[in-house]
Amino acid sequence: MSFIKVIGLTKSYSDTKALDNVSLEIEKGEIFCIMGHSGAGKTTLLRILALLEKPDSGEYYFDGTKVDWNDNLRKSITMIFQIPVMFNTTVFKNVAYGLKIRNYPKNEIRKKVKEVLELVGLQGYENRKAKSLSGGEKQRVAIARAIVLEPKLLLMDEPTANLDPTNSAIIEEIVREIVREKETTIVFSTHNLFQAKRLAHRVAHIYKGKIVEVGDTKEVFENPKNELTKKFINGELF
Numbered sequence: 001m002s003f004i005k006v007i008g009l010t011k012s013y014s015d016t017k018a019l020d021n022v023s024l025e026i027e028k029g030e031i032f033c034i035m036g037h038s039g040a041g042k043t044t045l046l047r048i049l050a051l052l053e054k055p056d057s058g059e060y061y062f063d064g065t066k067v068d069w070n071d072n073l074r075k076s077i078t079m080i081f082q083i084p085v086m087f088n089t090t091v092f093k094n095v096a097y098g099l100k101i102r103n104y105p106k107n108e109i110r111k112k113v114k115e116v117l118e119l120v121g122l123q124g125y126e127n128r129k130a131k132s133l134s135g136g137e138k139q140r141v142a143i144a145r146a147i148v149l150e151p152k153l154l155l156m157d158e159p160t161a162n163l164d165p166t167n168s169a170i171i172e173e174i175v176r177e178i179v180r181e182k183e184t185t186i187v188f189s190t191h192n193l194f195q196a197k198r199l200a201h202r203v204a205h206i207y208k209g210k211i212v213e214v215g216d217t218k219e220v221f222e223n224p225k226n227e228l229t230k231k232f233i234n235g236e237l238f
Contacts, residue, residue: 007058024211
């Protein structure tokens with residue numbers, strides 16, 4: 001049984017169809033990439049998977065349970081956005097926020113925050129003002145704030161689009177480490193083909209709201225079955 005399964009998802013905004021009959025399956029513990037041009041429907045699909053938006057039609061199954069958008073599944077899903085928003089306080093309080101509102105004991109909060117800051121390479125940053133950090137450091141705080149809640153599904157929308165190559169490489173290694181240590185399922189979107197190729201176990205190519213190809217990353221990049229995917233990989237799709 002697939003961990004994530006969506007069947008026939010559609011979503012429109014006014015006269016624009018963002019998703020058009022999207023069906024997809026994602027396995028537990030994999031790094032899955034949704035790749036495509038800006039405006040292809042990547043963010044809309046991620047927001048639906050995050051339960052932040054409801055599709056116009058279609059079905060969504062999460063770990064065998066049919067999603068109805070009115071249950072507690074949100075506790076198992078976290079989404080990180082392209083531009084992280086930091087609370088105007090310390091790194092520690094930013095990361096601890098979700099645990100605090102869930103009434104975790106203070107000693108457990110300290111322990112969990114310490115562990116995730118080490119995982120993202122920000123040990124010793126606890127008392128720094130989060131808003132004073134660099135873009136790459138802020139994104140790492142956002143990741144720590146998400147994974148401290150131990151979600152089953154972590155969604156990342158263009159997580160390194162605004163970062164330099166060094167910080168992008170750091171984030172990519174953190175993603176791999178999260179899967180190794182936490183066995184979290186990670187779905188990320190990107191228009192960066194090199195990142196998709198480096199990081200994902202499997203990829204889906206979305207074009208004008210439709211999933212045109214899904215497969216093992218190496219196989220899709222070396223032997224794309226769909227002509228649109230071939231053109232996208234070769235930089236010929238505009």
